[in-house]
Amino acid sequence: MIQLEGVTKRYLTKKALDGISLQIEPGHIVGLIGSNGSGKSTTLKLIAGLLRPTRGTVLVDGEIANRRICRKVAYLSELDTYYSFFTVKQTVDLYEQTFIDFNRKKAEEMLDFMKLDRSQKVKHLSKGNRGRLKIVVTLAREVPFILMDEPLSGLDPMVRSSIIKGLISFIDLEKQTVILTTHELQEIEPLLDTVILIKNGVILERESVEDIRCNENLSLVDWMVEKYEQ
Amino acid sequence: MAQSFNPSVPIYLQLCERIKNKIIRGEIGMGERLPSVRDMAIDSSVNPNTVQRTYRELEDSGIVAKKRGQGTFVTEDPRILEKMREELKISHIRLFVSEMREMGYSSTEMLAGLKDYLDTKEEDQ
Numbered sequence: 001m002i003q004l005e006g007v008t009k010r011y012l013t014k015k016a017l018d019g020i021s022l023q024i025e026p027g028h029i030v031g032l033i034g035s036n037g038s039g040k041s042t043t044l045k046l047i048a049g050l051l052r053p054t055r056g057t058v059l060v061d062g063e064i065a066n067r068r069i070c071r072k073v074a075y076l077s078e079l080d081t082y083y084s085f086f087t088v089k090q091t092v093d094l095y096e097q098t099f100i101d102f103n104r105k106k107a108e109e110m111l112d113f114m115k116l117d118r119s120q121k122v123k124h125l126s127k128g129n130r131g132r133l134k135i136v137v138t139l140a141r142e143v144p145f146i147l148m149d150e151p152l153s154g155l156d157p158m159v160r161s162s163i164i165k166g167l168i169s170f171i172d173l174e175k176q177t178v179i180l181t182t183h184e185l186q187e188i189e190p191l192l193d194t195v196i197l198i199k200n201g202v203i204l205e206r207e208s209v210e211d212i213r214c215n216e217n218l219s220l221v222d223w224m225v226e227k228y229e230q
Numbered sequence: 231m232a233q234s235f236n237p238s239v240p241i242y243l244q245l246c247e248r249i250k251n252k253i254i255r256g257e258i259g260m261g262e263r264l265p266s267v268r269d270m271a272i273d274s275s276v277n278p279n280t281v282q283r284t285y286r287e288l289e290d291s292g293i294v295a296k297k298r299g300q301g302t303f304v305t306e307d308p309r310i311l312e313k314m315r316e317e318l319k320i321s322h323i324r325l326f327v328s329e330m331r332e333m334g335y336s337s338t339e340m341l342a343g344l345k346d347y348l349d350t351k352e353e354d355q
Contacts, residue, residue: 028279029277168275191277193279210241213237213238
């Protein structure tokens with residue numbers, strides 16, 4: 001379980017998060033949504049232990065989230081963070097050596113699923129295939145929590161669809177929890193259990209996606225717009 | 231290929247309808263095994279938890295039954311399937327009638343129109 005209690009994060013003078021409290025139960029796919037600059041990425045980085053809260057606590061399975069929490073958390077950055085002169089295979093090798101929970105067999109299956117050429121250099125991959133490779137090395141880790149910052153952004157519909165299908169195929173919801181941020185609400189909606197809506201560093205709403213459809217007769221996009229304008 | 235979903239109806243219910251329609255059209259036969267939760271989820275690009283809920287819903291209405299360690303199977307009880315067929319018919323009729331009424335057609339007009347339509351249709355064939 002992930003627990004945030006009264007978490008504030010300040011970057012110099014700017015408040016990115018303003019005293020948020022949040023609990024995320026295991027076994028779900030959770031979408032963190034909100035406008036640009038609302039605090040989504042900051043929240044993920046705090047859970048991944050890449051940032052420290054200015055105030056409040058962040059716990060992952062009862063442990064304070066610091067750099068060592070990466071044993072439990074796989075984090076997919078929205079930036080490209082590997083060596084561009086490596087081949088696909090060397091990139092996978094590096095991840096395998098870095099993380100003891102890395103499942104090589106699963107990574108190989110995913111490389112096939114994503115149709116990635118193992119001998120190609122990362123710098124020669126298309127943006128779409130770099131996106132796919134990032135997904136492969138993140139999901140091949142057998143950790144209880146997977147955090148993904150904008151896994152779909154800037155990618156074409158075919159790549160987005162293969163990433164969504166890859167997520168469903170290779171995640172084990174009996175053992176894993178996924179938290180992702182995205183603006184591609186329409187595409188991601190059928191994949192989510194729960195959405196958390198953030199605005200200006202504050203949590204506006206937290207709701208089950210099926211309940212939004214059932215009780216408010218709204219798609220996720222319409223719901224978000226409505227809540228933002230209130 | 232994944233079809234898109236109606237945004238204002240819960241996805242698990244829409245999946246239920248799709249499976250029921252497949253059973254009624256005979257695409258999935260009596261006693262046949264449904265795809266595993268994961269395969270169904272991948273196929274329709276939805277959350278596996280949602281598919282699980284769909285299967286539970288179908289199980290509750292007796293349309294499918296879970297066999298331990300083997301999967302989920304369509305019932306072989308013809309009465310349940312007949313009932314499902316009947317319900318689907320009624321729900322389509324209800325929709326048709328309520329839309330016709332909204333436009334101001336009387337029952338006699340509807341019946342006559344339906345009969346005419348079916349007669350000419352059958353002549354065509």
